[in-house]
Amino acid sequence: MKVVAIIGCGRIARNAHLPALSQLDDVRIKYGCDLLEDKAKKLQEDFPKIENVITDYKVALNDPEVEAVWVLTPNFAHYTVTMDALRAGKHVLCEKPITVNYALSCEMKEEADKQGKILNIGVCNRHHASVEKLAEMYKNGDFGDIYHIVCSFRACRSIPGLGGDFTTKAASGGGALIDWGVHFLDLILYVLGGAKLKTVTCDTYCEMAKDMKSYKYKGSMWAEDTMNLEGTNDVDDYVTGYVRTDKASISLNGAWAQNLDIGEMYVDFLGDKKGARLQYQGMIQVFDGQTLETEHPEYDIPNQYLAEDKAFLDSIDTGVKTRGNIDNVLESAKLLDMLYQSADAHKELDADKVTFTK
Secondary structure, three states: OEEEEEEOOOHHHHHHHHHHHOOOOOEEEEEEEOOOHHHHHHHHHHOOOEEEEEOOHHHHHOOOOOOEEEEOOOHHHHHHHHHHHHHOOOEEEEEOOOOOOHHHHHHHHHHHHHHOOOEEEEOHHHHOHHHHHHHHHHHOOOOOOEEEEEEEEEOOEOOOOOOOHHHOHHHHOOOHHHHHHHHHHHHHHHHOOOOOEEEEEEEEEOOOOOOHHHOOOOOOOOOHHHOOOOOOOOOOOEEEEEEEEOOOEEEEEEEOEOOOOOOEEEEEEEEOOEEEEEEOOOOEEEEEOOOOEEEOOOOOOOOHHHHHHHHHHHHHHHOOOOOOEHHHOHHHHHHHHHHHHHHHHOOOEEOOOOOOOO
């Protein structure tokens, strides 16, 4: 029986990890922790497997019965809470992004190694059946040479929680790129079997809600309960970039909001034998350059968060570092940092020459 704690009782806890952990009979959730006690209590009401509600996460870290913690806090707290947990002798699953700062991400990896603990990152798409299938196809040579990958993560007008933590750089570290883009880019690097960065160029924009009080959105604004029109909006609502790796080039376009009434969430893998389009968190279709036919593979898509959480727990038992371990995710953290550095500097960056500071 694993005794664990949940630190952070927001959306990712409610919508992803608590439904998954509630299905596991060999897990006790001894603590649910949030600075807002009412939020933690409401989560406990909906997920009674949570035994105790606390507001100070160090209560859980000081409990010798707790073996592992899920760090599901806002982005800015990932580093501090994870480092505290590792130093307290706990295994950690920290939600993505590790941090927006590559040097700090490396420190987290070093601390996990020093303490002899498992540190996994919430890169849930690595456990999605479609992504697994694409990785298998690449490994088997089905695509031939994948020379370029296109990813698009664009919505019409859906800036989340305008004025709150989502759009405040000090809290989130960034906008559409750090929220949506990191998922797309990480799964691409995973499918490519651990591609290494060569050059990165990026531009970011904060255009659609410069006047927050006049901003209009279509449908519902997700995270609307955190909206604060007297607050801050200083993150990217649009991002575009180009990445060269040792295996393929990547072009990306992402938007929380744009004045186009379309939404596009896909990744195209372009090979000289076959190509494939992944509809994000959906199915894939494959075009065969020899038969000139499109294939629609059939397979089950299980709960990726359940698979991710089970893999973390199994890794604690075996000591084997799997696909979600920080060792295998650091290149994604480097890419995120380089993209934002490139946007700030308005120039292309060489991965071998860029400086990463804390």
